[in-house]
Amino acid sequence: MRACPSRRAMALAALLAALAPAVQALDISNADFYRCVQGDCRDGQGTVHDMYQNQMLEGVWQGSKTIPGQRYLVSHPLTKGKKYEQFYGADGLMDRGSQIRGFGAMNIVPVFTGTFGRMDHAFMRARLAVPYEGVYAMGNGIEYRGRFDYMPAKGMEAGRITMGHIIFYGDKVDLEDNSKETGLFVSNSAVVGGGVVMFMPARPDYMALLQQQYHRDLQLAVSDFKQQESEKAWRTAFAILGQVALTMAGSSGGGGGGSSGNRFAMDLVSGLMKSATAPEGSASASANTDPSTRLIQLVTGAALGKVTGDSSLSNSLAQAVATGIEKSNAAGK
Structure with missing residues (x-):
């Protein structure tokens, strides 16, 4: 024994x-998890150290990815x-x-x-x-x-x-x-x-418990994912607000940069809040399932056009929005 x-x-x-x-899917391009210790780990023969699992993986790579077969x-x-x-x-x-x-x-x-x-x-x-x-x-x-x-x-x-x-x-x-x-x-x-x-x-009792837990968790996961999507939307909103405020503050033709910036910010916040609380069956209820999409809709050209008639400033705001989204995505990685 x-x-x-x-x-x-x-x-x-x-x-x-x-x-x-x-x-x-094995993509070894993320330097936070993988380190090339020998050879060419992008397009050639190389050995990679998987720092997360403390493993070594060696072979031929193409575009920092595994090759089928x-x-x-x-x-x-x-x-x-x-x-x-x-x-x-x-x-x-x-x-x-x-x-x-x-x-x-x-x-x-x-x-x-x-x-x-x-x-x-x-x-x-x-x-x-x-x-x-x-x-x-x-x-x-x-x-x-x-x-x-x-x-x-x-x-x-x-x-x-x-x-x-x-x-x-x-x-x-x-x-x-x-x-x-x-x-x-x-x-x-x-x-x-x-x-x-x-x-x-x-055991029959344990398997039955797992089955019931799985179906209960499926229902609970819907709420988890909705919360995560909403949090992502608000992170993006905050990043956009910051960029818009900077753009408005530096504008010389915005008819009062601070005032215009404040109006734009509150239009965005109000739109997000109301779409998030729209009752089921209402015209805006579809926004509940995808607050990120709703956010993008709120900050597109139509929303920017309401802020000011200055085309130059509108272009600057559009760039500010794009920068805010880019910063939010980078922070969320």
Whole structure:
């Protein structure tokens, strides 16, 4: 029989699961997450350090992205020099190969090896590559061999962190005990990103609870996304107001720059507030679903024309609006 520490280490690893993203389109151009450590990581052969997951990925790149069908090698310091193959599809998502599932204590490295399916994560508004069929080796002598599925979870707030439950049907094999158990298993909690998966035998009551929670979360996510869209619209509004104020203050032909700027600002604020509170079924209720679109409508030429008849100032305001939107988008990244 196996000594206990390795399984205790896996339990600890579940609690310390890395906040790594699920496998998504791989674009290594973001310097905040990826660093080229060798070769040409834009259009050529190169090795990239994934600083978020502390992994190395080497292969041929095109436009700082993976090439469909090309072989890539991934490794982690805890894999002690061992490298795993990965192959990506035309959509930039992994098709097949090995995914290091976070990392644990005592040099235990869980790895899934097999094929990946596609799944639209309802709570992230993103398409993911998720384990489909293969072997999940936990690194402590336990392997799950069979078919996998992924059930999205909302987490604390939709659109913030990728979370989901992993469901498995097949053989749980204990290599050290030379034993096998066939059945349905499910992760004992929602898995964060590409973190460690701890399976337990599925029970009818637990599966029913997951199903009910999923449908409840779908309803709650609608409110989360509406709030996020509204917050984004107001961030843009504040950025625009600041730029408009500067433009009005520096205008020599605005008929009282400060006064015109104040009127424009309040027209914008009033329009946003009223569109946000329009009752269902009213003429402006459609704006409730997309406050960002409503904001753009409010600051287009029609709105600018009401501020002043000065074409030069109108052009300056249009540029101020564009600058405000650009600054807001940059701040929101």
